[in-house]
Structure formats: C-alpha cells, structure tokens
Amino acid sequence: MRILVTGGAGYIGSHAVRALSRAGHQPVVLDNLVYGHDDIARQVLGVPLIEGQVGDRPLLDTVLQGNHPALQGTGLEGRPIEAVLHFAAYAYVGESVKDPARYYRNNLGDTLTLLEALVAPERGGNPIPIVFSSTCATYGVPQQVPITEDHPQAPINPYGRSKWMVEQLLHDFSYAYGLPCVIFRYFNAAGADPEGDLGEDHDPETHLIPRVLDVMSGREPYLQIFGDDYPTPDGTCIRDYIHVCDLADAHVLGLERLLRLRERQEETRSPLIYNLGNGTGYSVQQVIEAAKAVTGRGLLAHVARRREGDPAQLVASAERARQDLAWRPRYPDLATILEHAWAWHQHRHGV
Ligand code: UFG
Numbered sequence: 632m633r634i635l636v637t638g639g640a641g642y643i644g645s646h647a648v649r650a651l652s653r654a655g656h657q658p659v660v661l662d663n664l665v666y667g668h669d670d671i672a673r674q675v676l677g678v679p680l681i682e683g684q685v686g687d688r689p690l691l692d693t694v695l696q697g698n699h700p701a702l703q704g705t706g707l708e709g710r711p712i713e714a715v716l717h718f719a720a721y722a723y724v725g726e727s728v729k730d731p732a733r734y735y736r737n738n739l740g741d742t743l744t745l746l747e748a749l750v751a752p753e754r755g756g757n758p759i760p761i762v763f764s765s766t767c768a769t770y771g772v773p774q775q776v777p778i779t780e781d782h783p784q785a786p787i788n789p790y791g792r793s794k795w796m797v798e799q800l801l802h803d804f805s806y807a808y809g810l811p812c813v814i815f816r817y818f819n820a821a822g823a824d825p826e827g828d829l830g831e832d833h834d835p836e837t838h839l840i841p842r843v844l845d846v847m848s849g850r851e852p853y854l855q856i857f858g859d860d861y862p863t864p865d866g867t868c869i870r871d872y873i874h875v876c877d878l879a880d881a882h883v884l885g886l887e888r889l890l891r892l893r894e895r896q897e898e899t900r901s902p903l904i905y906n907l908g909n910g911t912g913y914s915v916q917q918v919i920e921a922a923k924a925v926t927g928r929g930l931l932a933h934v935a936r937r938r939e940g941d942p943a944q945l946v947a948s949a950e951r952a953r954q955d956l957a958w959r960p961r962y963p964d965l966a967t968i969l970e971h972a973w974a975w976h977q978h979r980h981g982v
Pocket of ligand 1: 722723724766767768817818819837838839840842854855856857858868869870915938941945
C-alpha cells in the first residue's frame with residue numbers, strides 16, 4: 632500500500648518507514664525537517680521525501696493524489712495515498728510550557744488540516760485511514776499503575792494537551808465522517824534499529840537514555856538525575872521503556888487491522904486506542920546501572936532538583952494491543968534496548 636508517513640524523517644517515524652517497507656508497503660515521507668533528518672529519509676531509508684508542513688493544505692492535496700514532483704519516477708506518481716501514519720509533532724514538554732502557541736499550531740492546528748483533507752468530499756465518502764501517535768503524557772499523573780487505556784486522561788502540560796485534543800478530534804471525525812483511525816499512546820520510546828543505521832538524534836536531547844550515553848561516550852561531562860526523593864524504591868522516577876522497533880511493528884499491525892475492519896465493512900465509528908509499552912518499569916538509577924553493564928563505561932552523575940511535570944511512575948498495561956493486534960514486543964528487555972541505542976550512538980557520533 633502507498634502510505635504517507637508524516638514525521639517520517641524523525642526518530643519513531645523513520646523506524647516505522649523501515650517497518651512498512653519490510654512489510655511490503657510503499658512509504659512516502661512528509662517532514663518539515665525542523666527536527667527530522669534529511670539524510671535519514673533519503674539515504675538510509677531510500678524513500679521519497681517531501682519537505683513541507685502538514686498544515687499546508689494545497690501541498691497535502693497534491694501529495695495525497697500522488698501528484699507531487701518528488702514522486703516522479705518512483706512508480707508512485709499519479710497514484711493516490713491509501714493510508715496515513717501521522718508522527719509529525721513537536722515533543723519537548725518544557726518548550727511547550729514556554730511557547731504553547733507553537734505546540735497548538737503545529738500539533739493540533741496542522742493535524743486538523745490533515746484530518747479535513749482525509750475526509751474531504753472528493754474522497755466520495757471513503758476517508759483515508761490514519762494511525763495517530765499519541766502519548767502516555769495524555770494521562771497526566773496516574774491514579775494507578777499499570778495504566779490501562781480507560782484510565783482518566785488529565786494531561787498536565789501543553790504538549791500532552793495538544794495530543795489529547797487531537798484524540799478528541801479523532802473521536803469526532805470517526806463518529807461524524809467514518810474516519811478509520813488508530814490511536815497509539817506510547818510510553819518511553821527508546822533503543823534503535825539493530826542494524827545500527829537508524830536511531831534517536833534530537834537537538835537538543837532531553838531524553839534519559841541518549842543523555843546517559845552522551846556522558847558515557849564523553850560528549851557531555853555529567854548526567855543530572857532529576858530528583859531522588861520520589862516515592863519509588865530508590866527515589867528516582869520509574870518509566871516503561873519500549874523499543875522503537877516494537878513501536879514501529881505495532882503501527883503496521885494497527886494499520887492492517889483497520890484495513891481488515893474496512894474490508895469486512897465493519898464500521899467502527901470510534902478510534903481503536905492502544906497503549907504501547909512493556910508493562911515493566913525501570914528507575915533512572917536502574918537505567919544508569921544497566922547502561923554501565925552494556926557499555927562497560929562509567930559516568931559522573933549529580934542529583935539535581937526534580938524536573939517540573941515528571942510523574943513518579945509511568946508503566947503501561949498494553950494487554951489490549953497484545954490481544955487485538957497480536958502485538959508481541961521483540962526486544963522487551965532493557966539491556967537489549969540499551970545495546971541497540973549504544974550501537975547507534977557510536978555509529979552516529981563516531982565515538
Ligand atoms: N531524566 C533525568 N535526567 C535527564 C533526563 C531525564 O533524570 O537528563 C529522568 C526524567 O526526569 C524522567 C526519566 O528520566 O524521570 C525519563 O525522562 P525522559 O525525558 O527520557 O522521558 P519522559 O518520561 O519525560 O517522557 C515523556 C513521556 C513521553 C513523551 C515525552 C516527550 O513519557 O510520552 O515525555 O519528550 F513523549
């Protein structure tokens with residue numbers, strides 16, 4: 632199938648592009664390249680890359696019809712897109728607090744434009760299915776863990792709220808226009824493709840695992856541990872780290888499930904919603920210890936003040952994805968996630 636991947640030059644999107652190609656689909660990437668990487672899309676993945684904004688409706692219409700010049704000579708020209716995986720978003724929690732307008736414009740406003748294009752009248756009542764990247768940040772501070780999909784959603788920052796608002800749009804679009812959609816709520820995406828040529832490369836980098844590796848490889852002098860007085864066994868925050876390739880696989884399965892439902896003419900009229908995590912939590916301290924074992928390196932760490940908006944524990948129940956999608960994470964253990972992240976880190980940064 633011909634699949635538009637917004638944000639396909641970014642971390643999770645690029646792994647999904649590879650998973651789609653391996654499953655026999657034909658991905659086309661749309662990315663504004665603000666945080667995505669041109670070289671990843673063009674050279675590593677070898678798929679068509681269209682540089683642009685998801686909120687550019689004329690551009691979207693051209694791409695969805697297969698009429699964009701970047702598709703010339705790819706065998707995709709003139710052939711309409713059949714489904715969309717929508718990863719494109721800004722995802723810095725701290726920045727979203729300081730500049731919410733940027734987050735609502737990009738994550739919410741542009742997504743509304745995309746959804747309007749997917750249900751446009753010229754589709755003759757056959758909206759283009761969409762798989763949307765949401766986040767455990769839509770739950771806010773959990774009332775209990777593990778978190779199931781019906782846990783109340785009360786996001787505590789503009790980033791989480793922008794994702795939650797898109798979820799509301801999807802409910803309404805699904806009900807009103809029959810838009811087939813899957814919502815995935817990721818827990819902490821981590822790791823890298825085992826081939827070593829795809830992985831996480833954020834600038835600035837805020838995530839724990841790449842920051843630990845930056846210190847271990849000498850790219851940064853020390854790590855700050857944001858708080859060691861949380862109500863957890865060692866006082867540091869607990870997260871559910873899920874391998875990025877397992878996230879990518881879930882997208883292929885989610886998409887295939889949507890298409891099967893449509894073939895059987897089973898109208899869902901509400902989004903299919905799945906948490907994606909391993910169901911096991913690791914503290915910041917445990918991540919550091921595991922990284923030392925994997926890399927054989929030490930690191931200097933200082934305990935700093937708590938980072939605003941960090942819940943003590945976020946751990947998924949992903950039973951629904953296991954049941955409905957037969958999703959089975961291939962790399963559930965933290966050591967493997969770290970090994971793959973380390974191989975990529977060394978490749979990307981030449982360290
Ligand atoms: N941490 C440190 N030091 C660091 C970086 C992180 O101690 O230098 C701690 C954090 O305080 C947190 C844990 O490590 O307790 C994990 O932090 P990350 O920044 O790696 O990830 P988050 O848990 O903050 O991720 C959240 C949500 C995601 C969301 C993401 C946006 O879980 O759903 O923020 O970047 F997408």
